[in-house]
Amino acid sequence: MKKTVTALTLSAALALALTACGSGSGGGSTAPEESAATTGLEDGVFTVAMECNYAPFNWTQSDDSNGAVPISGGSDYAYGYDVMFAKEIAEAADCELEIVKMEWDALIPALQSGSVDAVIAGQCITAERAAQVDFSDPYYYASIVCLVKSDGEYAGAQGISDFEGAVATSQLGTVWYDTCLPQMPGVEILPAQESVPAMLVALDSGAVDLVVTDQPTALSACKAYPDMVMLDFSGTEGDFDVSEEETNFGISVQKGNTGLVEIINEVLGQYTPEDYTARMDEAIEVQPLNQE
Structure with a gap:
């Protein structure tokens, strides 16, 4: 699954960002109002919302180790896969980075209200979300898996039909809960959990027999x-029936903010799916729960 690289060159994208973020008097013909409409970064700050509670995509820690950013x-401080990309995009746009911690259900409303510039939070690029916000090219591709006790x-x-009688849950407002769990015959579905940590505690405590999640979260x-053990049925007859949009992760911005999408896509255009996997492995290795 290759990304579509935008026709805009990196230098042009940076020029847009500098116009939007620069504090000095500009000599170009673009008016300040036009710059603001193009990227929304006229204040020189790239404000990004995430849960800071969804390792390995993003998490909260007490110090700035490994390059974490203040919340x-x-x-x-916040760090993880999402913060790695947030830092790169802010640098490309010549802006300071501000991380805002929010609940999952508040992320899209924050974009719509204009209180943040982007959401980088492990969001699948679903049609429902794309009707509310605009997305970058994918910055991660992940299969949907089951997580059980070993x-x-x-x-x-061996497949999603082998869980009859199991009790299951997943995170609220996700493809995992809304689309995947109902496909599992004979499974008792408990109310959705508010967060990934809560979902994992439910499995660890024995309150449920399985949770459905994405591959990075399971790893x-x-x-x-x-x-815990991950069961990945990808490529088999026992896999979930999901579209590509439900396994591709994107960075979202306010509807119509094509200038910021172009800047983000130029950063992402430097990476291959294999690069994304390698970076995700880095995030998994340094997540706080791994540190004894």
């Missing part, structure tokens, strides 16, 4: 909880 309005009844499952969970 606005508090003493903690010594549990369902550890040997991260297996690092933090050695008694």
Whole structure:
């Protein structure tokens, strides 16, 4: 799954960003109002919202180790796969980076209201979301998997039809819960969990037999909880029936902000899917739950 690289060159994208973010008097013909409409970065700050609670995509930590960034309005820091890209985009746009911590359901409304410039939070590029916000090219491609206890009844499952009688949950407002869990015959679906950590605690405590999530989250969970195992049915008849849009992750911006999308896509255009995998592995290795 190759990305579409925008026709705009990197130098042109940077020129847009500098026009939007520069503090000096400009000699170009673009008026300040036009710059603001193009990127929304006229204040020189790239404001990004994320949960800071969704390792390995993003998490909260107490210091700036590994290049973590302060979370606005508090003493903690954010890091993870999403922060890595947020830093690169801010640098390309010649802007300061501000990370804002929000609940999952507040992310898209924050974009729509204009209180943040972008959401970088492990969002799948679904048609429903794309009707509300604009997305970059994918910055990660991930299969949807099941996560179970290694010594549990369902550890040997060979497909999604092998979980009859199981109790399951996933995170609220996700493809995992809304689309995938209903495809599993004979599974009792409990109410959705507010966050990934809550979902994992439900599995670890025995409240459920399985959770459905994406591959990076499952790999991260297996690092933090050695008694969990990931079951990936990709490419088999027992896999979930999901579209490509439901496994491609994008960076979202306010509807119509094509200038910022172009800048983001120029940064992403330097990477291949293999590069994304390598960077995700880096994030998984340094997530706080791995540090004893």
